[in-house]
Amino acid sequence: MKENVGCCCGVLQTCCHRPDPKKDIIKGIFEINHSPWFSLCAAGRSVAIRIYSSHKVDQSTGKGSESDNAYLIQGKVLEREKLPIMEGKMKLPTRIIKFELKFEVERGFGTPGAFVIENRDKHEFFLKSATLKYSIPDIDKREFRFYCGSWVYPLQKTGVRRFFFTNQLYLPSKTPSGLKELRQKELKKLRGGSKDERKPWDRVYEYDYYNDLGDPDNGRKYARPVLGGSDHPYPRRLKTGRPPCKNDLSAESRPASCFQIYVPPDERLSQEKQEELTNNFVDALQRFLSPKTDHPNRWYQGSPDLIKKIVHFFVPRDAFSTGDFRILQSIVDFFRRKPKSSSHQDTDSLEPFDVILDIFSEKEVKEIDGWVKQKLEKLVPKEIFNEVVATSTKRNLLNSQLPSIIAEDKFAWVKGKEFGRQMLAGTNPVRIRRLLSSPKDKELSPDLSGTNRLPEEVLKNSHVKEAMEKKRAYILEHYHYLLPFLNMINGKGVCAYATRTILAAGDALKPIAIELRLPDPNGSMVVFPHHTFEWELAKFHVAANDAAYHQLVSHWLHTHAVIEPFIIATRRQLSVMHPIHRLLDPHFKDTLHINAIARGVFLNAGGILEKTLFTGEFSMQLSSHLYKQWRFEDQALPKDLEKRGMAVQSFRDKNVSGIKEKPAEKKPEKIDDTQVERDESLEEIDENVVELDENPATDEAADEEVKFRTGVTLILEDYPYAKDGIEIWHAIETWVREYCKIFYDENDDAIKEDEEIKEWWTEIRAVGHGDQKEGWYDLKTSENLVKALTTLIWITSGMHAAVNFGQYAYAGWPPNRPMLLRKFIPKEGTKEYVELTHNPDKFIVEMLPEKFQMSFVIAVMDLLSRHTSDEVYLGQRPPKNEWEEKEEVTKKFQEFREKLQQIERNIMERNKRYNLMNRWGYAKIPYKLLYPDTSKTRAPSKEKSGPEKMDITGMGIPNSISI
Structure with missing residues (x-):
């Protein structure tokens, strides 16, 4: 290229010369x-x-x-x-x-x-x-x-x-x-390849161990083991290249701010999203940590549940105005001589959970108490803390939406069937499994084999024996993986057991026995529902175990952590022009940055999880211990359900795709309460192995549903996570299969010859998940490629939505999902047992975390359950990211979107069926955590004058792990 020395603009290429005619x-x-x-x-x-x-x-x-x-x-x-x-x-x-x-x-x-x-x-x-x-x-x-x-x-x-x-x-x-x-x-x-610390402008994707969780330069109590490698196997994270700590060269030094952790520029949250997340957290902390004022409760907080239920039984909700409720409330208060609430009322005279309910009361934004500031400053980043303090000078009202679990009935969560329902439709519906046989036959499920068999006291119980004989027994196990950690955990001032909960399926899933064990055999016990005090306390301990497992494993490890190596490998080995890179890219949005922030705020030594979960400083070690059981193949929803005994294969016809329309003149055959479409291959199911549950007959509304041929038959048809999830899984799988056909023509040779895919998969297995040698597909066939890609998309979308966005609804009420407990179950004859029988409510309140911890956890649950305004949902295209010159892709994606819309209609139809107890339960929470909501374009709005009109639970399935 020649310079134009005398050009008018003085740059290499003149802006005024005539184009070369050649x-x-x-x-x-x-x-x-x-x-x-x-x-x-x-x-x-x-x-x-x-x-x-x-x-x-x-x-x-x-x-x-x-x-x-x-x-x-x-x-x-x-x-x-x-x-x-x-x-x-x-x-x-x-x-x-x-x-x-x-x-x-x-x-x-x-x-x-x-x-x-x-x-x-x-x-x-x-x-x-x-x-x-x-x-x-x-x-x-x-x-x-x-x-x-x-x-x-x-x-x-x-x-x-x-x-x-x-x-x-x-x-x-x-x-x-x-x-x-x-x-x-x-x-x-x-x-990349450089060993230097990454700068904000670097676009480098390399792997590293989790060596940045501890902070040994801040003191020995902040030292943490490196995760990744033979001692503590773990997925790899994105390398930042920061220098090592002075006191431990194996640990990476901490950045000045959690928001300054390196991620490549194109992986960062937008500035608008960062501000939105910050504002959401600040608002939540103010809402739940501000001191209660003497401002009188509004009608929707003071009105007894009974009044609402009676009124709404006769009058539609929309037909009863706010003013009508105020008048009715004043009349009831007059006849009940109900005193006005006071922030100075003696807490000993309150009902046991009124102290917790005060957290949700209407408040004014004002100066937070000094002791609260001191505790808060140790838990949140400096930027967040300064925002909370700076905005506490305003004088506007704060309103809190009650968590769904207590919104309709404040004590619905106490019921045994509601306790069991949450294992199928709550925040952690992925742990429960079926007991396959009695000990007289072959072995029980793998978790109960060998030394971990159920104790005789449980097996001899008539209810347990009956449930197992009828193949209706299920188990929630938080036992063998916890035992090695209990002495260390309980040595830090908390009270935890290893637990196994046996449940029986009927019209609902109901707990019938709980085993609690300490490393000391004398501290172990088995309780049954007729042990009134011990039974209720045992359920708290089970819920605490499940809450910790949910946060550390179901949520963090099985979604956030395991996906990060796939993102790194995709950027390193698949060109942006590769069809698989383009397919996966929307499902990786913001994840690397969210994970980086999590390492600096939630997972780090002294961070939020260590301060709120009973597992404390051993939390991430426990997560590493459970990574040993993780297998990529098992993350496929059908495989997961089959492995847990919650489903059996029905057929595997890969040529069947799309939606099977039900003939109008002929209803599908019923298998008890299910309306699974009958296929010849269903006859092959061994009824001696699987006995389907008998539930009440369905109502006619369900006839509007369109049936999907998903390849599995659920053992419990009323299992909302599995029922909705398997339809979404099938829709994703069909879309991925059709997409791959366009580029590979179902040609296995084309996949074998794809060098980028080969290097991508090799790097994931050998480096990104180098500590996990088992459970990988052989990626040499189109079918295995489809399974692997479907699994990745499912983890980042449906699976993450199911375990994340219901957190405020269920864990926003700490007694329902306590993160830690401060008392063991006392034994009969002890002083503690006398205290329990004399005042069980007081004992329970003292067993739960103290009020600041509960308030802080509620604020965190509120933050994690919210969708941001820039979210892109499953079935939506990212803005201005269209597929070029591939009409087949556009057509197949539209079919995918239409299928998701049909699934939305199916979910809404199922949620109308009150006989499906697990879709609503006693708390009246419709299961919408897997509701795709393909029309979603923005986050729920707020009203300045009152609580949110839209529930923050179940607002759609985001494409990616972006919160």
Whole structure:
């Protein structure tokens, strides 16, 4: 390229010379966002862009033929849109600007396939998209689109130029000749190799151990073992390259702020989302930690549940106004002579859980008590704490939506059947399993084999024997994995047992026996429902165990942690042009950054989980211990259900896809209360192995459901997580299968020859999950590829939604899901037992965490259960990320969306059937955690004058683990 020394603008490519008649002109529109507006003018003189041909190769470089450079300063500004400045935030104003550039290319240049951009300015900017088009339509009428969505940092910082590829998708073997070298070169850059600390502008994806959870430089009590490797196996995380601690070279030093942990620029939360999450947390902490005021309760908090139920029995909810309730409430209060509530009332005279209910009372934002500040400062990042303190000077009301578990009936959670229902439809519906046989036959389920068999006292119980003989026995096991840790855990001032809970299935799932064990045999016991005091206390201990397992394993380990190596490997080994990279990309949004924040706030030594869970400082060690049992194949929902004995195979017809419409004139045969569509292969089920449950007959509303042929038959048809989940699984699997057909043509040889997929899968198994050698698919067939991809999408969408977004609904009421307990169950004849029998309510309140801990946990549950406004949901396309020139993909995705909409209708129909107790329970919580809600476009709104009108539970299934 020649310089034009005397040009009018003084840059390499003159902006005023006439085009070379031997060259063609390609016009490009480049959309830039998130950049200080004044820097763009300066950047325009030093930002150069050059495009590459897909098929015409430059023999001297081996790359596609290049255009001449074009510069932003030469571009014509088409649009300017000023973005709003967040209220109360000191930020530079930003603009969305579209530039039109012209590129001169040699005749026969052909299809533009990539472009390179050099930013020699001092400022970074966000390149949103680019569109290229020949100026003469006779050459090529098509538009060539590039979805960039990436930060472009100055060349002086990065040392590398940025490449962007067309939206066209190519398997490695089908990559156009002009793009092959660029494709490999870009992947090589992303793999990095430097040992230095990562800078904010680095785009490097490397693996590391979890060696950043401890902080030994802050004292020995903050030292934690490294997770990952033979001693403590664990998935790998993203490497940050920070220097080691001074007192322990195996540990990585902590960053100055949890929000400064390195993640590549394109993996970061948007600034708007970070602010939204911060505001949500600050609001929740203020709402639940502010001291109660003398402000009188509003009608919806003071009105007894009985009044609501009576009124709504006769009058529709919408027909009864606020004023009507106030009048009715005043009449009831007059006749009951109910005194006004007072914040100074003696807590000993309150009902046992009124102290906890006060946390949800209407309050005014005011100065938080000093002792609360001291505790809070040790639990949350400095940025959050300062926000809480700074905004406590305002004088507006705070309203709290009651958790769903107590919204209708404050004591529904106490009932045994509600306790059992939550194992099927609560926050942790993935642990319960079926007892397959009695000990006289073959062995029980694996968890109960050998030395872990049920004690004779349990096996001889008439209710347990009957349930096992009728194949209706189920178990919730928090036993063998806890025993090795109990002495260490209980030595830290908490009181925990290893527990096994036996349940019987009937019209609902009901607990019938609980075994509690300490390492000391004298501290072990078995209780049954007729042991009134001990039984109720035992349920608290089971709930505490399940709550800790949920947070550490079902939620963190089995979704957040196990997915991170897949994301790293995808960025390192699959080009953005690879069809599988494009398929998975929406399901990896924000996860690396969320995980990084979690390591700095939740999982770290002295962090939120250690301070709130009974497992304390041993929490992550326990998580590592349970990773030994994790197998990737078992994360497939059908396999998981079968392994837990909750389902059996019915048929595996891979040619069956889509929705099976039920004939209007003929109802499907019933298997007890189920309406599973009868297929010939169902006759092969061994009824001696599986006995389906007898539930009341269904009502006619269920006839509106469309039946899915999912390949498994549920043992408990009224198992909401499995019932809704298996339909969503099948929809995902069908979409993935159809998508892979488009690119691989069901050709196993094409998969075997795909070098990027081969390297991707090898790296995941050997490095990302290098400590787990078992349970992997052999990724050499189209069927196994479909299973692996479906499993990944299921984990990031449906599975995470099921174990995350119900947390406030259930754990927002601490007695229902206590995170730790402060008392053991006293033995008869002891002083503690006399105290228990004399005042059981007081004993229970003293057994639960103290009030600050409960308030803080409620705030955390509120934060984790909220959807953010920029969320993209399953069945939705990310904005401006369209599939190019693949009408088949668009068509199949639309079918996927329509199937999800049908599943929504199915779920709503099932939620109308009150005879399905597990979908509602005594707490009247409709199961919507797996409701896709494909029309969702924004988070629930708030009203300044009252509580939220929309429940924060069940607002849709996000595509990715982004909270």
